[in-house]
Amino acid sequence: RGEQRRAGGLGPDTWAADFPLANGPRQSPINIIPKEAHYDPSLKALKIRYDPSNTKGILNNGHSFQVDFVDDTDSSSQQTSTVPHPVILYYTTLTGGPISGVYRLKQFHFHWGGSDNRGSEHTLNGIKFPCELHLVHWNTKYPSFGEAAEKPDGLAVVGVFLKIGAANPRLQKVLDALDAIKTKGKQTTFANFDPKTLLPGSLDYWTYEGSLTTPPLLESVTWIVLKEPISISPAQMAKFRSLLFTGDGEAPCYMVDNYRPPQPLKGRLVRASFK
Ligand SMILES: NS(=O)(=O)c1ccc(C(=O)NCc2c(F)c(F)c(F)c(F)c2F)cc1
Numbered sequence: 001r002g003e004q005r006r007a008g009g010l011g012p013d014t015w016a017a018d019f020p021l022a023n024g025p026r027q028s029p030i031n032i033i034p035k036e037a038h039y040d041p042s043l044k045a046l047k048i049r050y051d052p053s054n055t056k057g058i059l060n061n062g063h064s065f066q067v068d069f070v071d072d073t074d075s076s077s078q079q080t081s082t083v084p085h086p087v088i089l090y091y092t093t094l095t096g097g098p099i100s101g102v103y104r105l106k107q108f109h110f111h112w113g114g115s116d117n118r119g120s121e122h123t124l125n126g127i128k129f130p131c132e133l134h135l136v137h138w139n140t141k142y143p144s145f146g147e148a149a150e151k152p153d154g155l156a157v158v159g160v161f162l163k164i165g166a167a168n169p170r171l172q173k174v175l176d177a178l179d180a181i182k183t184k185g186k187q188t189t190f191a192n193f194d195p196k197t198l199l200p201g202s203l204d205y206w207t208y209e210g211s212l213t214t215p216p217l218l219e220s221v222t223w224i225v226l227k228e229p230i231s232i233s234p235a236q237m238a239k240f241r242s243l244l245f246t247g248d249g250e251a252p253c254y255m256v257d258n259y260r261p262p263q264p265l266k267g268r269l270v271r272a273s274f275k
C-alpha cells in the first residue's frame with residue numbers, strides 16, 4: 001500500500017518523517033510466531049470487570065470508530081446539564097495477565113481491510129486476519145490516559161482477531177450504530193454495552209512490550225493478543241467498510257485498510273500464557 005493516501009493523512013510508510021518513534025525499539029504491531037513464543041507459567045489469568053453504566057458513546061474519529069467509556073471521576077464527564085449523575089462506583093478494569101496494578105478501559109476500536117485477505121495489525125505466522133479489535137486501557141497509577149500514554153507501563157491493549165464466519169450477534173449493537181456515525185467527527189450516544197461480550201471463550205494470550213499503532217506511536221503499550229479469534233460475517237464486514245474516513249462535504253473515501261503492517265521485533269520476547 002506504500003504511500004497510498006489514508007484520508008486525513010498519508011500511510012504508515014510516511015510516519016517516520018513526523019514521528020521518529022516509527023523506527024523505535026518497541027513498535028507495534030508485530031508478526032506473532034507461536035512456535036517462537038516462550039510459555040511463561042508465572043503469567044496470570046486476565047481479569048476483566050465491567051460496569052454496564054460505563055459506556056459513553058460511539059465516535060467516527062476519521063481513522064476508525066471507537067466506543068468510549070467513562071474513565072474519569074471529574075464531575076464534568078458525568079454530570080448532565082440538569083440531572084447530576086451519581087459518581088460511577090467502579091470502572092471497567094483489566095487486572096492480572098502480564099500487568100500489575102489496575103488498568104481502566106478507555107475505549108475500544110477496530111482495524112480492518114478493503115477485502116477479507118487483510119485488515120488485522122498483528123499477524124500470526126504471517127497470516128493477516130480481516131479485522132482486529134483493540135480494547136485500550138490505562139494504568140490508574142497515573143492521573144489520566146494522556147499522562148499514562150507517555151509512560152513505558154502506562155497502557156495495556158487487548159487485541160482480538162476477527163475471522164470470517166457466521167454473523168456475530170455480539171457485534172450487532174455496534175453495527176446498528178454505524179449509520180449514525182458515517183463521516184469523520186460524527187458521534188452518537190451508546191449505552192450499557194458490555195465489552196466482555198466481544199471476547200472469545202478462551203482468554204489465552206501472547207504478550208509483548210510495544211507501542212500505539214498510530215501516531216504518535218508512543219512506546220507505552222503492554223500488548224495482550226488473544227489466541228482465539230471471534231467471528232464476523234461478510235455482511236457485517238461490509239458494514240464496517242461503509243464508513244467514511246472523510247467528513248461531511250468532503251469527497252467520500254471509504255474507511256478501509258486502516259491498519260499498520262507488522263514492525264521489526266528488534267530482539268523483543270513474546271511470551272505465551274498457555275502451553
Ligand atoms: N491502535 S492502538 O495502538 O490500540 C491505539 C490506541 C489508542 C490511541 C489513541 O488514544 N490515540 C490518541 C491519543 C494519543 F495518541 C495520545 F498520545 C494521547 F496522550 C491521547 F490522549 C490520545 F487520545 C492510538 C492507537
Ligand SMILES: [Zn+2]
Nearest residue numbers: 109111134213
Ligand atoms: Zn488499534
